[in-house]
Every structure is written in structure tokens, then in C-alpha cells.
Amino acid sequence: MKVVMTVNGRRLEHDVEPRLLLVQHLRDGLGLTGTHIGCETGLCGACTVLCDGVAIKSCMMLAVQADGAAITTIEGLERDGKLDPVQEGFWECHGLQCGFCTPGMILAARDLLNRNPHPSEREVRRGLEGNLCRCTGYQHIVDAVLWAAGPAGGSAAAGATAGPSAPSQAPRAPGRPS
Numbered sequence: 001m002k003v004v005m006t007v008n009g010r011r012l013e014h015d016v017e018p019r020l021l022l023v024q025h026l027r028d029g030l031g032l033t034g035t036h037i038g039c040e041t042g043l044c045g046a047c048t049v050l051c052d053g054v055a056i057k058s059c060m061m062l063a064v065q066a067d068g069a070a071i072t073t074i075e076g077l078e079r080d081g082k083l084d085p086v087q088e089g090f091w092e093c094h095g096l097q098c099g100f101c102t103p104g105m106i107l108a109a110r111d112l113l114n115r116n117p118h119p120s121e122r123e124v125r126r127g128l129e130g131n132l133c134r135c136t137g138y139q140h141i142v143d144a145v146l147w148a149a150g151p152a153g154g155s156a157a158a159g160a161t162a163g164p165s166a167p168s169q170a171p172r173a174p175g176r177p178s
């Protein structure tokens, strides 16, 4: 089936198998291997990307379901050579160890800050509860997101990836949000 989607600002058209997962299309079809595959069952959040500005788990969505959508992966988060404040926060606060969960964590956090630019620590923890980390114990990840939301992070909600307003919640397990 033909799918047309905008990935990190580039309009792309491909023929894909109807059964192909979005995460497989991103990694194997487009070479965007920053999107990781952990569980493939919607539990770990390693595959989180933004779909029309909203964090989704790309192992729970078919590529054909993303037809017409705008997808942002970790490779497309910086703008004009400048890291997103969430990326800077992970840098400044040592929000990673092995880095496997990090792209998904960052995109989930970006979605959270788009909806809630100044979250409390509790809201950050709740916002990231759909993303698992095997290494850090989470504290530095939470610190990184709070850094991005604070004065040092600048305008936490700024950026082309800002999506529509929505209630605070973890990345959606199934495909596209309604």
C-alpha cells in the first residue's frame, strides 16, 4: 500500500506491506534507528515518536495508519542545529546511562511539556509512566525534564513539534490518538 507521511519535516512516499509496523518502517525503511524496539508489545516506550505532535508507541501502529501524518523521531527534534530543551536537560542532568530508553523518554517528555510547560515533579513522573528505564532509577530523567521546564531550559513548549492541547497522560499504547 502507498503511504505518504512527513517525517522530520520531509514528505516521503513509500509502498509498504499492510502489516508493517510504523517502528519497522522508520528503522528499516527510512534508516531512522534512533527509534528503538524493546518489547514490541506497547509496554516499554522505547519506540515512542510524535505523531501529529502527540507521543505514540510506534510498535503499536501500522505504517499505513500513519498515512497523511507528521512524524517526529529523535533525529528530527533539534532545530537549526540547536537541541530541544529536553535534549539539553538530559545532557545537563545526566538523564541516561545506556541510552536505550532515551529517545523514547525524550519524545514522551516533549509531548508532556507541549501540553503542560511547567509540570510538577509528580506530573513528570506520571507523564513518563509509559516509558521504562532499566538503568537510571528515573531520578535523573525526572530532573532532566524539570530542567527543561525551568528557566535554564528556556521556553519548554517552544518548537515545531508542539501538538494540540490534551489532558496529561502517558504515551498512548495504541496507534494514533483520536
Ligand code: FES
Pocket: 036, 037, 038, 039, 040, 041, 042, 043, 044, 045, 046, 047, 048, 057, 058, 059, 060
Ligand atoms: Fe516497547 Fe514499543 S517497543 S512499547
Ligand code: FES
Pocket: 095, 096, 097, 098, 099, 100, 101, 102, 132, 133, 134, 135, 136
Ligand atoms: Fe538504559 Fe534507560 S538509560 S534503559
